[in-house]
Amino acid sequence: MSTKVLAGAGLRGQVAGQTALCTVGQTGSGLTYCGYDISELAEKAQFEEVSFLLSRGELPTTGELAEYKAKLKSLRGLPQALKTVLENIPKDAHPMDVMRTGCSMLGNLEMENDFSEANDAIDRMVAVFPSIICYWYRFTHDGVRIETQTDDDSVGAHFLTLLHDKAPSELFAQVMNVSLILYAEHEFNASTFTGRVCASTLSDIHSCVTGAIGTLRGPLHGGANEAAMDMIENFTSADQAEQEVMGMLERKDKIMGFGHAIYRESDPRNVIIKKWSEKLAAEVGDDVLYPVSVRCEEVMWREKKLFCNADFFHASAYHFMDIPTKLFTPIFVMSRVTGWTAHVKEQRANNRIIRPSADYTGPDARSYTPIESR
Ligand SMILES: CC(=O)SCCNC(=O)CCNC(=O)[C@H](O)C(C)(C)COP(=O)(O)OP(=O)(O)OC[C@H]1O[C@@H](n2cnc3c(N)ncnc32)[C@H](O)[C@@H]1OP(=O)(O)O
Numbered sequence: 001m002s003t004k005v006l007a008g009a010g011l012r013g014q015v016a017g018q019t020a021l022c023t024v025g026q027t028g029s030g031l032t033y034c035g036y037d038i039s040e041l042a043e044k045a046q047f048e049e050v051s052f053l054l055s056r057g058e059l060p061t062t063g064e065l066a067e068y069k070a071k072l073k074s075l076r077g078l079p080q081a082l083k084t085v086l087e088n089i090p091k092d093a094h095p096m097d098v099m100r101t102g103c104s105m106l107g108n109l110e111m112e113n114d115f116s117e118a119n120d121a122i123d124r125m126v127a128v129f130p131s132i133i134c135y136w137y138r139f140t141h142d143g144v145r146i147e148t149q150t151d152d153d154s155v156g157a158h159f160l161t162l163l164h165d166k167a168p169s170e171l172f173a174q175v176m177n178v179s180l181i182l183y184a185e186h187e188f189n190a191s192t193f194t195g196r197v198c199a200s201t202l203s204d205i206h207s208c209v210t211g212a213i214g215t216l217r218g219p220l221h222g223g224a225n226e227a228a229m230d231m232i233e234n235f236t237s238a239d240q241a242e243q244e245v246m247g248m249l250e251r252k253d254k255i256m257g258f259g260h261a262i263y264r265e266s267d268p269r270n271v272i273i274k275k276w277s278e279k280l281a282a283e284v285g286d287d288v289l290y291p292v293s294v295r296c297e298e299v300m301w302r303e304k305k306l307f308c309n310a311d312f313f314h315a316s317a318y319h320f321m322d323i324p325t326k327l328f329t330p331i332f333v334m335s336r337v338t339g340w341t342a343h344v345k346e347q348r349a350n351n352r353i354i355r356p357s358a359d360y361t362g363p364d365a366r367s368y369t370p371i372e373s374r
Pocket residue numbers: 219220221222224253254255256257258259260261262306309310311
């Protein structure tokens with residue numbers, strides 16, 4: 001019996017498994033986590049509620065949320081061996097590589113011995129990822145060994161406090177909260193699929209997340225928020241931005257932060273983060289980057305019917321909060337670790353090793369030529 005079914009390039013449109021965690025573009029441009037609409041979550045929820053929802057399957061009660069947040073707070077400290085590794089990563093390393101190494105080292109130190117321990121390993125990663133990246137960043141850039149066990153109320157505020165050495169404003173903490181919610185989960189995107197493939201071999205959860213971090217790093221995926229910033233910071237006015245983008249389109253360059261593999265007309269996360277970027281622009285007195293970003297959006301839609309994905313207005317929003325560009329994608333990791341690990345558990349709960357087939361396009365069978373005769 002032939003099993004050969006040639007999938008479209010990039011497996012586009014192929015259903016590769018089932019999930020109860022998320023829908024993407026099922027109702028037009030909708031996005032839901034466990035049935036909850038993204039716009040409602042971004043407006044009303046705390047990131048920790050979303051994180052709890054993804055790891056436990058239901059939103060927490062008041063008591064459960066307090067207990068969960070207290071647990072996360074208690075897990076922000078770094079083991080000495082991890083600090084030593086971080087101190088030895090060069091200053092010019094890419095922060096996504098630092099995240100990858102940090103996660104991998106954590107797996108060495110705090111091994112997931114049994115799948116029943118998954119939630120403890122997940123909670124630890126959610127709590128400690130901001131500590132990992134900020135410890136390395138502040139050590140290599142400012143020469144200080146920071147105390148990562150702060151008293152901040154949320155993951156987002158914890159990150160900003162460590163980075164800036166002071167508690168964030170209410171607005172900044174609010175934007176971080178929304179951003180972490182928007183990035184938390186997105187069905188079978190490339191990094192999550194990497195995590196699921198790894199999980200399907202019955203590997204440990206840190207291996208799954210380490211692989212997912214490596215996949216998220218690329219500019220066609222999570223790395224697009226950094227790449228978008230690299231582009232827009234070159235533009236000094238909306239008119240110049242229009243000219244440059246037109247030139248890039250003529251040269252058939254990819255414009256980072258635009259387009260999507262699943263959504264066809266819009267990414268529902270864009271309208272939300274765009275609104276917060278506008279608020280931040282007003283707060284910090286920006287009159288360049290936000291108008292430049294808006295003009296890029298207008299030109300891309302007018303010329304190509306391409307829309308901003310979640311990454312584009314994240315670039316200006318993070319920049320307005322004084323976050324270094326290279327740390328943009330690690331923030332995505334701090335959030336998406338919740339989605340990745342929920343998928344790891346889901347894969348394990350109903351597992352068969354993921355092993356598709358390839359359509360062979362190489363030479364016909366031939367015999368080996370001894371090396372001296374080639
Ligand atoms: C959180 C996230 O990961 S969201 C994605 C972040 N990535 C980016 O922003 C990178 C830029 N965008 C892209 O490279 C793509 O849009 C992807 C990777 C997101 C999706 O890729 P695909 O599913 O292959 O895109 P799609 O099939 O819609 O492309 C259709 C056409 O539009 C073009 N196109 C798509 N996105 C862009 C873009 N950002 N800039 C210029 N042209 C683009 C494609 O080259 C393709 O043209 P072609 O038919 O002449 O080859």
